[in-house]
Amino acid sequence: MTAEQYLDALSSLTGTWQEDPQFSVPQKPVKKDETPPPPVTRAWRVKSDPLTRAMGRPNREQVTSRRQSVATALEAVEMTNGQTLATLLERGATNLAASPDISAPDLVSSLYLHALQRAATDREREIGVGIIGAPPGAEGIADLLWAISMLPEFQLIY
């Protein structure tokens, strides 16, 4: 995945989007009594940060005709301990943890379905529940989100 695809996928998974967009996009008109939907800011609209740069997002002043398709050690370091991703995952996990009355196994199943378009196996569900704790806590959810988003199955497009 490109940097932007990765971030958008995580945002879609957690319901927490990028902040501080640099470009406006036309908004769907909202009816008089309707509540406007929460803003959805895709990654292409925000400035590059250490995470996107490590993932190969080029500087916009230069024409770049391709991006690398192999992972790099620097990218992996940034994704392993970089604050940008950690903060994004924390926000996402807090959002998910606020969902009312969802059990740990159901949350793991839901994340696998949404992230990988398949059901978690029994063993994966067991590992996932072990990470997030019962009832699910924000820290554990952040760790599971991280683990799922680092899987080759998530990151590589086939």
Add this chain to the structure above:
Amino acid sequence: MRRTWNRRDFLKTASAATLSAMAAGFPRRAGAESTEKLHATADTLIVLWMAGGMAHTETFDPKRYTPFEVGLNPDRVLSTFPAIDTVVDNIKISEGLENIATVMDRATLIRTYKAADLGFILHSRHQYHWHTGYEPPLSVAAPHIGSMIARTLGPLNPDVPAFIDIGQGFDNGEGEELKAFHTAGFLGSEYGPFFVPNPEEAQASVQPPKGMNQERFKARYKAYEQLVKESPVGDAMSGYQKDSLLRSMENAHRLLTSPAAKAFDLSLEPKEIYDRYNTGRFGLGCLLARRLTEAGARFIEVTTEYIPFKYWDTHEDGHTRQVELKKMIDAPIAQLVLDLEERGLLDRTLIVLASEFSRDMLTEGKPGAPVKNQVEVPPIINELKHYGMHRHFTDAGSVLMFGGGMKKGYLYGVTADERPCGAIEKPIDTTDLHATMYRAMGIPADLAYEIEKRPFYVTKDGLGKPDMDLFA
């Protein structure tokens, strides 16, 4: 302290991306078979970047000193500090650099660096040129010289990132422009800089994210490994990219937990030595550079940081600010040289202190190629804020080198004693300066990588010529 890493260790630990890219992957070297094999005089290159334009007549090339007085004619002012002796008889430098003066016998001092003519002077364009060897704008994402070196030579110690950049933040006024050259460009981010914006927090670069303790960090990685193993689609998606991702994750985790990571922890330095470096962020950056050199880094840049109108970018109060700037760099640089020498590392470590251009009281650009003035200089100076080198001067500049096979106690080039204090003997431009640096690292100036079916040379169009007069 270990300084040799054998091939077996390197192959075991380097990521698949590194190995494939270096051996046969993208981007390929162009014309590799004909590339001359050169004997390197340095294994590590440290660039000490004086961002913003370091005035040569106020630092390493002092001219006639004119003290401040009300009613001063600016045309009389070439240096606002007197010169001091160094341990080398024929080399004087500016007051405020007394510590560096004591190690000048280990130095080669180039006084005749000439920046390119890029029209109206913008720092980021000259910095781009200095750091990539190419004048912007380009149709190719040009790599930083650190990335070129990382790609060509690989890491010295596989546990230490090959290219480390210390001290530059990107949240300032020209942050977006700075990003343009702080990149591996078309070489791919495997060779990009490992950023350490604040050396005091360098340890955080190799630790779990804030709020996560080591126990949770390790447990998270263990759970990840389990999920990878349990994935039912694992074998069905075997492939080069999957292997490179898993290997990169493993290498990242190894880097973060390896003994080499201790190099990032400045708190492990004895207090007495720490205090000698501690003039602020730049000084501690020099300390970090020393520790990383010991640990086996290949290319390190320590910057005083470019922020428009701050630090060396003196558009006013030049004299007053030089006092603080020289205090910031003097002791740490001298200590870095002495410490590397004490550890037997100086001969194989090339240190290069440089800036994108110099400054002058009156000349903007260079004679014969003047550009629009950016600073108003009054006909008579009555206030201290106008006393200093505020305009951007490209006809000379100082570059100070230590170690890495360069001559010792050597003065290269002559500049004029009267305004404009430009290069009059042995000028050297960015292309040849880079050729010299690459040569020290064993890289020929006409080495090229293929991008979009055409060669991209490490020096501009492969035309750089190292000046062998600089080598011992």
